[in-house]
Amino acid sequence: MTWRDLVRGLGEVLFPPVCGHCGGLVEGSGYRYLCQECARRIDFVRPPCCETCGHPRYGRGECEHCGGFEPAYGRARSAVLFRGPARSLVAGFGRRGGVHLIRDAETVFRLSPAVLALARGAVLVPVPLHPRRRRERGLNPSELLARCLANAAGGGARTAALLRRVADTPPLAALDRESRERLLKNAFALARGCSFTAGLRYLLVDDVFTTGSTLNSCARALRQAGCPSLDVVTFARG
Ligand SMILES: [Zn+2]
Ligand SMILES: [Zn+2]
Structure with missing residues (x-):
């Protein structure tokens, strides 16, 4: 136990954690920051x-959620649907003040066998933010999630920052898939000095799969650089 753990432990005795979604008391739910309900x-x-x-x-x-979409990766899996308490977790660990909620993302991954199976033994590549945005935000949720998933999956799973974001795009939330794809074309490139190892499986990791445009743009950049085998995992499916 480190001093930091001890101080945190004392803090939690004095101020028990409240639910990151409803603010209720957290007890016996199996999560650190979610109540049973x-x-x-x-x-x-x-x-x-x-x-x-x-x-x-x-x-x-044809799938009614992605018809016509041509993935540059093999399979995509998400742990949870992007609603209710899962949505609050994503909103939480996406900002500095709520980053402690990432612990519960790891718990969610541990309860997601299909996601763990993809991640076990794989090289997990977080979707990068543009350096300016990364500085502004102080963290990149995809990096935190990739680390959690590597911990949860084991089997030699590890993270590697193989991508960099070369184009700074405006927020994409309000845009349709076509506009997103136009903006994201060539937005990512292989990080300097990085290469792939034959025989390894690579896995892109992001917080939410919405239209898949960002992930697909990353996948194209990795494939073009010679990535041998590529799948996708997100914490939530929008
Ligand atoms: Zn609650
Ligand atoms: Zn689909």
Whole structure:
């Protein structure tokens, strides 16, 4: 136990953690910052789901969530759906004041067998932020998630910052897939001095899969640089 752990432990006796979603008391939920009720309301993505976008689906033929999308990666998987308490976790660990919530992201990964199977033994590549944005924000949630996932998956899984963001794009949230793809074309490149090892599996990691444009732009950059095998994992599916 380090001093930091001890101080945190004392802090939690004096000020017990409150739920990151509803503000209620956290007890016996298996999570550090989610109460029992909110823990129950996390929607884990269970099979069957689309191999391309990770959304749960039951029909055959083209997926209604990603029809026409041409992935530059193999499979995509998400741990949970982006709503309710899971949405609060993402909003939390995406900013400096809520970064402690990342611990519960690791718990979520540990409860997601399909995600762990993809990550076990793989090289996990976080989606990078532009250096200006990274400075502004003080953290990159994808890096934190990649580290959590490597811990949870084991089997030699490790993280590697193989990508850099060369173009600074405006916020994409309000844009459709076509506009996003236009903006993100050539937004990413292989980080200087990086290369791939034959026989290893690579896995892109991000917080939320929305249209898949950002992840696909990263995937294209990795593929063009010679990445031998590439899948995608996100914490949540929007
Ligand atoms: Zn709660
Ligand atoms: Zn799909």
